Amino acid sequence: MSRDAEDLNRRLLRARDAMDRAYAEPLDVRAVAAVAHISEAHFSRTFRAVFGETPHRYLQRRRVERSMFLLRETNRSVTDICLDVGFTSLGTFSRTFRQIVGETPSGYRAGHEPMAAPNCFQLAATRPWAAARGTPQSSRFGEATAAAAP
């Protein structure tokens, strides 16, 4: 691995950190790709090659993980939580949550109590992973086409 590849990894990690930080905002692929100084056209494929999933899926897991936290720790409504973590449609949120977690947001809330662990542990330990192995979904992040490329 050359220094170029190390530099690329580091820039992609910076973009991934940006998604972790700004998950609640309306992110688009152009803005995140810009953090990594990579063209929009190549970003999703390159990110997937390095981290094993598309940036869109990574962002979905980040948002779902935060929603799981809010479902456990607060009494906010599912609709409010959906908007809090960056989804703009309750239908998309519910579908994505079910797909990744395997149960509905309200079902998850009913089965889980607040977790007494440092936040950094919760971030890592409760990040849903199952659907990361699945087929990338079409999205406004646009990596579905990139992922389909050879």
Added chain:
Amino acid sequence: MTTRLSVTTVKVLDQDEALDFYVNKLGLEKGQDIRNGPFRWLTVRFPGEPNVEIFLEKPGPPVHDEATAEQLRELITKGAMGSLVFETDDARGLYETLKARGVTDFTQEPTDHFYGTDMGIRDPFGNAIRILQPARNPQKVTA
């Protein structure tokens, strides 16, 4: 019986750059700096805490063959080589100080939790560092 932690290791791509970051940005001090051929035993520690040192290790010979060193460098820059947790007495003040010193790789701005206020940064190579200001009177949690 083992009794305490004295040295832990952070793998870095460049030891001089690492020293600059951990000393001049984060406020640690240089500990030992001993060279033996290509090997450099370089440590940092907190002022007043001489018994706990962090070895800033650069992957490569004589410890690692080049292929292994390449794998390690790849993992470091993916942020996959573990993390450090430091404490501070003023998380928000430190956050402003780090920004003023040109640190840009924040993974989390100072955030309040029941156990204190924490923040996250990365070192220049991708290693995660969490910095906690412990709560003065931690809330008892019985969950």
